[in-house]
Amino acid sequence: MILTVTPNPALDLTWRVDRLVEGGTHRADAGIARAGGKGLNVARVAHAEGEQVLAVTTTGGRVGEEFAAELGASGVPHALVPVAAETRRSIAVVDEALGDTTIINERGMNPSDVEWAAVLGEVVERLPSARVLVISGSLPPGAPDALLPMLIAVGKDAGVPVIADTSGPALLRAADAGATVLKPNAAELADxxxxxxxxxxxxxxxxxxAELVLLSLGADGMLAVTASALVHARLDEPLAGNPTGAGDAGVAACAVLYAAGVRDPEQILRRATAWxxxxxxxxLAGDISPRWTALEQQIRVTHPDPSSFRPASS
Structure with a gap:
């Protein structure tokens, strides 16, 4: 089983407009609401590809009720920890003309220490059945600094590989805690x-x-970095569409392969880039096209010289 933890879930709202004009008034068809957050997107993708998953997250308030209802209808196995704070929302506006997506994320509200303890307890209870633990997404403002290291520690103590996808100081804390895999993008890494x-x-x-760093480079593809290897993968031409959730799909690919016992960075990188x-x-985030098998065959993989590698867009 792939066990995912989403510390800062969101009800994802998506609207599509003909053209997004700054300061303008726009009309759109009814938007789509989906229970989201990076860990839930990971679970959705892995579940759709036939993997056994369990998504652990929190839910609270009226938004949380809508969040829980949609997640229940999705069929993705989950365990929700009730909290007093309202579940946040994330708004994506897709510009049909340009193929761009503008995203506005509410920051979220921090659960109490008792509520965080309930989340940790849920994870500990489920770990004996897990082959991989994925901790993915931002932390709400005010979250304890020890939260992410504690989650990583319980995974490691259970002998389960831990994949962490986060940013800011939490990324460094995840590395210091010994997360098996880290998955930042280039801006998050530099920051x-x-x-x-x-x-x-x-x-x-x-x-x-960390054992492996999967580094998203946007249109330039992805890097896999270990202590002894550097591998680069990319498509010859970038794809137009909605990039929201692309990194989460890459994490899902990594989790599926780690659950199967695969540790080869090139194999993981190729699948993560394809997904x-x-x-x-x-x-919508949390879905991948069935074309991924064909895309995987089109990916160009190289082993660049670390001293001279520069992304094409830099």
Missing amino acids: ATGIADPVEGARSLIDRG SAAAVLMP
């Missing part, structure tokens, strides 16, 4: 480490304790 060079930044996370690209082709 957290203060290192502009992506390879050096990723290697700094390896030095702190990320396939997510861009879908209108």
